Amino acid sequence: PERTTTSIHPESTQLGMPLDESRMFVQKERMEEKTPLLQPPSQSIQNGGVGNGYVNSDQYPSLIHPHQKDNFHPETKELSLNSESDVEVLDPHHISSSKLTSTVVNLFECTHVHRSFSETLVNFLKGNICAGFLSLPFAFSKCGYIGGTALLIFIATICVHCMLLLVKTKQFVCTEKGITNFSYAQLAHLSIGRAGTIIVNSALLVTQLGFCCVYIIFIAQHISEFFNLQFSDQFSYQLYALLIMPAIILLTWIKDFKTIAPTSVIANICILYSCVIIFAYIFQHVGSRVPANADCSLKSTTPPGSSNAVLPSQCLFAASPVPWAGFSSLPIFFGNAVFAFESIGLVIPMENNIRNKSQFPKVVVIGMSIVVSLYVLFALTGYLTFGDSVQGSITLNLPNSALFGSVKIALSLALFQSIGIQFFPAIAILERSTQPILLKQIASPSTRVIFQNAIRTLLILAIGGLAIAIPHLGLVISLIGSLGAGLLALILPPLMHIRIVPNIALWEKIKDILIIGFGIIGSVAGIFVSITELIDAS
Numbered sequence: 001p002e003r004t005t006t007s008i009h010p011e012s013t014q015l016g017m018p019l020d021e022s023r024m025f026v027q028k029e030r031m032e033e034k035t036p037l038l039q040p041p042s043q044s045i046q047n048g049g050v051g052n053g054y055v056n057s058d059q060y061p062s063l064i065h066p067h068q069k070d071n072f073h074p075e076t077k078e079l080s081l082n083s084e085s086d087v088e089v090l091d092p093h094h095i096s097s098s099k100l101t102s103t104v105v106n107l108f109e110c111t112h113v114h115r116s117f118s119e120t121l122v123n124f125l126k127g128n129i130c131a132g133f134l135s136l137p138f139a140f141s142k143c144g145y146i147g148g149t150a151l152l153i154f155i156a157t158i159c160v161h162c163m164l165l166l167v168k169t170k171q172f173v174c175t176e177k178g179i180t181n182f183s184y185a186q187l188a189h190l191s192i193g194r195a196g197t198i199i200v201n202s203a204l205l206v207t208q209l210g211f212c213c214v215y216i217i218f219i220a221q222h223i224s225e226f227f228n229l230q231f232s233d234q235f236s237y238q239l240y241a242l243l244i245m246p247a248i249i250l251l252t253w254i255k256d257f258k259t260i261a262p263t264s265v266i267a268n269i270c271i272l273y274s275c276v277i278i279f280a281y282i283f284q285h286v287g288s289r290v291p292a293n294a295d296c297s298l299k300s301t302t303p304p305g306s307s308n309a310v311l312p313s314q315c316l317f318a319a320s321p322v323p324w325a326g327f328s329s330l331p332i333f334f335g336n337a338v339f340a341f342e343s344i345g346l347v348i349p350m351e352n353n354i355r356n357k358s359q360f361p362k363v364v365v366i367g368m369s370i371v372v373s374l375y376v377l378f379a380l381t382g383y384l385t386f387g388d389s390v391q392g393s394i395t396l397n398l399p400n401s402a403l404f405g406s407v408k409i410a411l412s413l414a415l416f417q418s419i420g421i422q423f424f425p426a427i428a429i430l431e432r433s434t435q436p437i438l439l440k441q442i443a444s445p446s447t448r449v450i451f452q453n454a455i456r457t458l459l460i461l462a463i464g465g466l467a468i469a470i471p472h473l474g475l476v477i478s479l480i481g482s483l484g485a486g487l488l489a490l491i492l493p494p495l496m497h498i499r500i501v502p503n504i505a506l507w508e509k510i511k512d513i514l515i516i517g518f519g520i521i522g523s524v525a526g527i528f529v530s531i532t533e534l535i536d537a538s
Helices: 066-071 084-090 117-128 131-140 145-177 184-192 194-230 237-252 257-285 330-340 343-353 357-389 402-441 445-469 473-500 506-537
Strands: 003-006 026-029 053-056 078-081
Touching: 117 343, 117 357, 131 145, 131 194, 131 330, 131 357, 131 402, 131 473, 145 184, 145 330, 145 343, 145 357, 145 473, 145 506, 184 194, 184 343, 184 473, 194 237, 194 402, 194 445, 194 473, 237 402, 237 445, 257 357, 257 402, 330 473, 330 506, 343 357, 343 473, 402 445, 473 506
Parallel strands: none
Antiparallel strands: 003 026, 053 078
């Protein structure tokens, strides 16, 4: 089939009109010869409005979005577009007439793949097992192996319950409205109005850009350790962070997700390989005396001549683990634990795509049971191996050898690819706000691309600057988890459940309020303690 660039001009209902390049456009695959996309409308599309246009489902069936069932006419097989919100469902990047007086109404193909139970479960597991689990042994060092195990299971149970609340609320709304798909931001908007959308988008910005910052720190620290152990020249972490920034900048210039998505297979292989090697090492050395870090650089500070002095050629062994480390660092544990369970943003998209939606709660329960079991086992054995000497990522404690060097390089490559993926949602939110300004002020498409890339460059440079200034991986993870992930995973789901679902039993309301209170207290305390310890560490 011929692939052509198409648009619908505000004063035309014909497909294939010459494209005004100062307007937004999408590429549409033409499966047939030129035919009218819109049937004669009862009201012309004027001044950026939508009017009552009709999309014919025989010609372009994939344009009939599940959101639009209320506007679909079975007898005529036509979909009426009565408002700009209808267009925004078909095209999330549509600019309303209140922002732009003359707009191209863009309709792009929205395909929804209905996946089976097993496919959804596999995707759910892939989405939940992320790099955040590498910091869980560090989190255990903040509260001990008994306290860490109990608290991690407790927080995981609450997170799973909040996922199920989110699914329940979403399915209630879809049943009431007679639709199948709904987003997290739409639920928040329905619950607390426009403020809900702003809160969700802000939390997504913090978490997604925070992931980018964490990954930059991770990559720079591991490259620095690897090369400094292999060669005699000892370059600083900051230098390595600067050296990788040009490649990261180029990565963020990619505007098509399809360009970067295929590399996810390689990234998954790298992560799987690394996890197997790390698990094998820590299982073999639980209870053994192991070096505190890779190059034994932690030397004794005991004065020479003391009976406890360590010879210069020796290094300190990892500190012994403790069952309970006290209450003072619990907020750090909270932030790291919530960061590891940050995938609540995947819940609604996956529920939208499962074939039998009544089975999705089972996907959540089974999937999270597997994830939590792996996380507890990994965190516990990692902490029992390295004790209080465990670092922000347990990989920084691994010995200096070719095998473990390959693990660190593999993880760095996987997380480099992840920076591009994590950057996409954040920049999409920002560019949706800046796009109308660029369209009004800049006529040349090539100049607009330059400005877009400049904005992306400045943003990732700011994130890189933070990563260079605060290279404390565990504390940064705790801060990001407390700032954004706590809001999305613990606070908003029970809040939306209370405000949207009617006739909730009193005990359920009390339970939801307690979860909200736990999320608020944990997040505020996590933010405060993380910032305090970052300042002290710096």
